[in-house]
Amino acid sequence: MPVLIPTQTNPEALRTPVLDLSVGGQQGILQNPLQWTSSAPYVRQKIFAILVSAPGLIKFMPNYQQQIAALKSLVELMPQRIDGLASGLTWDYDGPLVGHAGEKFVAPIKGSRAVSAPVFEWSDKYGMAVTRFWTEYGRMLILDPDLGVPGIVAAPAYISAKSPPILPEQQTMTILFVEPDVTMTHVTNAWLVTNMMPLTGGDIIGKREMGMSGEVPTVTIEFTALTQIGKAVNILSQNYLNSLKLQDMRPLELKGYTQAISADIKAVAIGLAAEVSAAVLPANA
Numbered sequence: 001m002p003v004l005i006p007t008q009t010n011p012e013a014l015r016t017p018v019l020d021l022s023v024g025g026q027q028g029i030l031q032n033p034l035q036w037t038s039s040a041p042y043v044r045q046k047i048f049a050i051l052v053s054a055p056g057l058i059k060f061m062p063n064y065q066q067q068i069a070a071l072k073s074l075v076e077l078m079p080q081r082i083d084g085l086a087s088g089l090t091w092d093y094d095g096p097l098v099g100h101a102g103e104k105f106v107a108p109i110k111g112s113r114a115v116s117a118p119v120f121e122w123s124d125k126y127g128m129a130v131t132r133f134w135t136e137y138g139r140m141l142i143l144d145p146d147l148g149v150p151g152i153v154a155a156p157a158y159i160s161a162k163s164p165p166i167l168p169e170q171q172t173m174t175i176l177f178v179e180p181d182v183t184m185t186h187v188t189n190a191w192l193v194t195n196m197m198p199l200t201g202g203d204i205i206g207k208r209e210m211g212m213s214g215e216v217p218t219v220t221i222e223f224t225a226l227t228q229i230g231k232a233v234n235i236l237s238q239n240y241l242n243s244l245k246l247q248d249m250r251p252l253e254l255k256g257y258t259q260a261i262s263a264d265i266k267a268v269a270i271g272l273a274a275e276v277s278a279a280v281l282p283a284n285a
Contacts, residue, residue: 135201
């Protein structure tokens with residue numbers, strides 16, 4: 001059996017247990033058959049994106065509850081791809097030359113953590129719903145290109161609220177990104193990203209070419225990010241995983257696309273079921 005370092009003794013608390021790297025090596029002179037399962041690889045899992053907070057200004061938009069619901073759906077349920085989350089460390093070194101052959105005696109001079117640049121990708125929906133949402137979102141909450149200020153300043157609800165100051169939390173959203181382990185009960189990686197604003201609303205273009213077919217456009221949007229990692233983020237992520245009702249993950253027990261034959265179909269006096277009785281003599285004949 002592989003040796004696991006449990007969460008409790010893991011210096012990075014609340015993380016997925018890890019294999020003990022001091023045992024289980026198989027690439028020496030000979031393999032060790034008794035430790036074969038210690039070669040279990042890490043398989044990267046799909047991350048979850050959880051909307052933690054929406055821009056404060058969104059509540060001044062018309063039908064704002066539907067706007068928040070659409071934002072939550074776009075973040076959590078509709079993305080075809082989410083990328084750009086990173087927190088790997090790198091180090092820079094420098095030092096003097098030693099001798100005449102170009103050797104250097106280096107020492108560490110800087111440590112850096114990768115900066116996340118979250119990217120979401122959606123297949124656009126009927127009527128360019130995704131592009132139109134982000135275009136209006138950016139125009140109203142971030143900056144209207146014709147006004148030079150957020151378009152929300154002209155909204156009746158915003159004016160009725162006495163035009164409150166527009167601070168960063170009024171224009172940005174916060175999203176928690178979680179990579180669980182395969183059991184869906186431990187946090188492998190997590191990022192809490194705030195100050196998120198779209199860099200684009202999506203492409204709005206037109207074209208014509210003889211013989212061309214229709215296409216389903218992909219909407220790819222990068223967001224600004226101020227990212228936090230660490231124990232507090234892991235606790236938040238673990239609480240989210242704990243809230244999942246894993247007993248309801250039963251894909252073979254999904255509700256049907258429909259629960260019964262529609263009334264207009266039933267009204268037609270032919271079909272497989274009707275033919276059973278139509279093809280034979282009445283029972284009391």
